Amino acid sequence: xxxxxxxxxxxxxxxxxxxxxxxxxxxxxxxxxxxxxxxxxxxxxxxxxxxxxxxxxxxxxxxxxxxxxxxxxxxxxxxxxxxxxxxxxxxxxxxxxxxxxxxxxxxxxxxxxxxxxxxxxxxxxxxxxxxxxxxxxxxxxxxxxxxxxxxxxxxxxxxxxxxxxxxxxxxxxxxxxxxxxxxxxxxxxxxxxxxxxxxxxxxxxxxxxxxxxxxxxxxxxxxxxxxxxxxxxxxxxxxxxxxxxxxxxxxxxxxxxxxxxxxxxxxxxxxxx
Amino acid sequence: xxxxxxxxxxxxxxxxxxxxxxxxxxxxxxxxxxxxxxxxxxxxxxxxxxxxxxxxxxxxxxxxxxxxxxxxxxxxxxxxxxxxxxxxxxxxxxxxxxxxxxxxxxxxxxxxxxxxxxxxxxxxxxxxxxxxxxxxxxxxxxxxxxxxxxxxxxxxxxxxxxxxxxxxxxxxxxxxxxxxxxxxxxxxxxxxxxxxxxxxxxxxxxxxxxxxxxxxxxxxxxxxxxxxxxxxxxxxxxxxxxxxxxxxxxxxxxxxxxxxxxxxxxxxxxxxxxxxxxxxxxxxxxxxxxxxxxxxxxxxxxxxxxxxxxxxxxxxxxxxxxx
Numbered sequence: 102x103x104x105x106x107x108x109x110x111x112x113x114x115x116x117x118x119x120x121x122x123x124x125x126x127x128x129x130x131x132x133x134x135x136x137x138x139x140x141x142x143x144x145x146x147x148x149x150x151x152x153x154x155x156x157x158x159x160x161x162x163x164x165x166x167x168x169x170x171x172x173x174x175x176x177x178x179x180x181x182x183x184x185x186x187x188x189x190x191x192x193x194x195x196x197x198x199x200x201x202x203x204x205x206x207x208x209x210x211x212x213x214x215x216x217x218x219x220x221x222x223x224x225x226x227x228x229x230x231x232x233x234x235x236x237x238x239x240x241x242x243x244x245x246x247x248x249x250x251x252x253x254x255x256x257x258x259x260x261x262x263x264x265x266x267x268x269x270x271x272x273x274x275x276x277x278x279x280x281x282x283x284x285x286x287x288x289x290x291x292x293x294x295x296x297x298x299x300x301x302x303x304x305x306x307x308x309x310x311x312x313x314x315x316x317x318x319x320x321x322x323x324x325x326x327x328x329x330x331x332x333x334x335x336x337x338x339x340x341x342x343x344x345x346x347x348x349x350x351x352x353x354x355x356x357x358x359x360x361x362x363x364x365x366x367x368x369x370x371x372x373x374x
Numbered sequence: 375x376x377x378x379x380x381x382x383x384x385x386x387x388x389x390x391x392x393x394x395x396x397x398x399x400x401x402x403x404x405x406x407x408x409x410x411x412x413x414x415x416x417x418x419x420x421x422x423x424x425x426x427x428x429x430x431x432x433x434x435x436x437x438x439x440x441x442x443x444x445x446x447x448x449x450x451x452x453x454x455x456x457x458x459x460x461x462x463x464x465x466x467x468x469x470x471x472x473x474x475x476x477x478x479x480x481x482x483x484x485x486x487x488x489x490x491x492x493x494x495x496x497x498x499x500x501x502x503x504x505x506x507x508x509x510x511x512x513x514x515x516x517x518x519x520x521x522x523x524x525x526x527x528x529x530x531x532x533x534x535x536x537x538x539x540x541x542x543x544x545x546x547x548x549x550x551x552x553x554x555x556x557x558x559x560x561x562x563x564x565x566x567x568x569x570x571x572x573x574x575x576x577x578x579x580x581x582x583x584x585x586x587x588x589x590x591x592x593x594x595x596x597x598x599x600x601x602x603x604x605x606x607x608x609x610x611x612x613x614x615x616x617x618x619x620x621x622x623x624x625x626x627x628x629x630x631x632x633x634x635x636x637x638x639x640x641x642x643x644x645x646x647x648x649x650x651x652x653x654x655x656x657x658x659x660x661x662x663x664x665x666x667x668x669x670x671x672x673x674x675x676x677x678x679x680x681x682x683x684x685x686x687x688x689x690x691x692x693x694x695x696x697x
Binding site for chain 1 (some may be wrong): 437523629631632666674
């Protein structure tokens with residue numbers, strides 16, 4: 102009995118370790134390739150010379166990082182505020198058109214993104230938001246909204262109504278109920294939608310590619326892809342991988358820290374959906 | 375809309391006449407304003423959905439009826455943008471390629487994701503680490519992942535050529551992303567599986583964990599082996615989750631863009647040009663927004679039809695009498 106079971110366990114862990122290495126290998130390789138010696142950027146030993154080269158590429162890494170941080174911060178803050186208020190309304194209030202609005206919000210998921218981006222390019226121009234990071238953030242909030250509003254509605258519904266009612270009897274307004282009581286109760290949901298919004302906004306490529314036209318407003322992903330595609334002659338892969346590391350590292354770290362929130366939100370989203 | 379207010383329908387609060395409920399000490403003025411309050415909380419959502427979703431949806435249909443240059447006044451030209459689609463040789467090839475890609479990627483990705491989900495299904499020592507390892511590529515943005523693979527698969531610095539040559543699988547270095555149409559397609563599929571297998575594994579895992587353990591226990595008592603259990607318990611009960619995953623995969627693949635724009639640049643010889651790439655090219659290389667809008671409308675219509683059919687087929691399978 103022990104022999105076959107030991108064999109089964111060994112082969113299970115061997116297979117799993119092999120698969121895990123296969124999945125982690127590209128990330129490890131990119132990190133290694135970004136610091137390894139690279140004659141073309143004048144880096145003889147291991148070090149951060151490729152990152153220095155990246156820092157001086159185009160408008161300068163700081164410009165792109167600032168753009169990315171601004172768009173990400175606006176998107177995360179906007180998504181959290183709009184979805185929290187919306188989720189509260191959907192879960193706790195009855196008003197004309199509530200179900201219709203909720204359906205319309207979810208319908209965003211069903212429309213292919215290019216179908217929206219082409220008219221949004223024109224529309225943002227009319228609104229004076231063409232080539233604007235604020236316009237970009239507003240569009241990214243819209244794309245986050247179906248998932249975020251859904252999660253927040255579920256989070257609010259999971260809180261017993263007796264909590265609100267007790268507070269109301271004590272004279273709280275509905276806004277005080279939200280800020281003083283319910284926000285604490287729905288914090289896991291807030292972490293989930295904040296994390297999703299961060300990962301999406303920080304890494305999004307197609308939306309800024311279409312909506313942002315001047316290089317000084319490019320977020321980092323567009324800038325790095327431009328570096329890859331517009332280089333004349335040979336591509337400096339080491340600098341490219343340095344860009345990949347700058348793009349990937351915050352996502353990987355944040356995911357590892359907030360993993361529980363991510364998986365929890367995911368479960369509630371896909372089980373109910 | 376039912377006439378009773380929500381507060382009255384709730385348990386615990388007796389439905390007293392308003393005058394009785396309103397005690398002298400605490401004037402309860404919130405109840406009449408519930409409707410307004412709800413509207414106010416929902417207002418930001420409504421504005422975002424209306425301005426950035428519903429208006430563009432109408433606008434894209436309107437644009438598709440016009441000659442709409444990137445700069446300059448639009449003029450009505452319906453239905454030239456739609457008839458023009460048929461004459462666009464790139465579009466036909468892109469449709470064929472996108473369909474071929476969708477079928478291949480869905481089969482490979484679903485197999486990989488389901489396999490991984492089965493492997494990490496049971497709680498045992500170290501399984502959390504494996505789940506994290508498989509999912510971690512999903513935290514990285516797709517464009518970032520495409521750039522990563524551009525280096526990883528390159529002939530100049532990528533480790534794949536040396537490894538495969540050392541193993542004797544290749545006798546000379548190959549350009550994976552631009553060598554031949556099949557290699558470029560294979561590279562894209564590899565990238566997508568690496569980036570999305572863990573994500574889909576997680577969805578499938580939620581479905582697997584929702585199956586009650588006693589079903590398997592009862593089957594084991596009855597002497598059913600692993601395969602019959604999988605065939606008669608796991609698969610039927612996983613139907614809704616599998617349906618969700620397949621719809622996500624198929625929709626995502628039909629709208630593929632990043633991997634071809636960044637990794638293969640549509641090449642070699644436009645062999646990996648997807649439908650969305652055609653839309654972007656029409657709009658921002660040929661500056662013809664009207665034509666891009668028409669293609670977008672066609673894609674939207676096709677996806678609505680496809681998803682309706684998929685849902686109907688999968689839902690029909692949900693009813694026991696059809697099995």
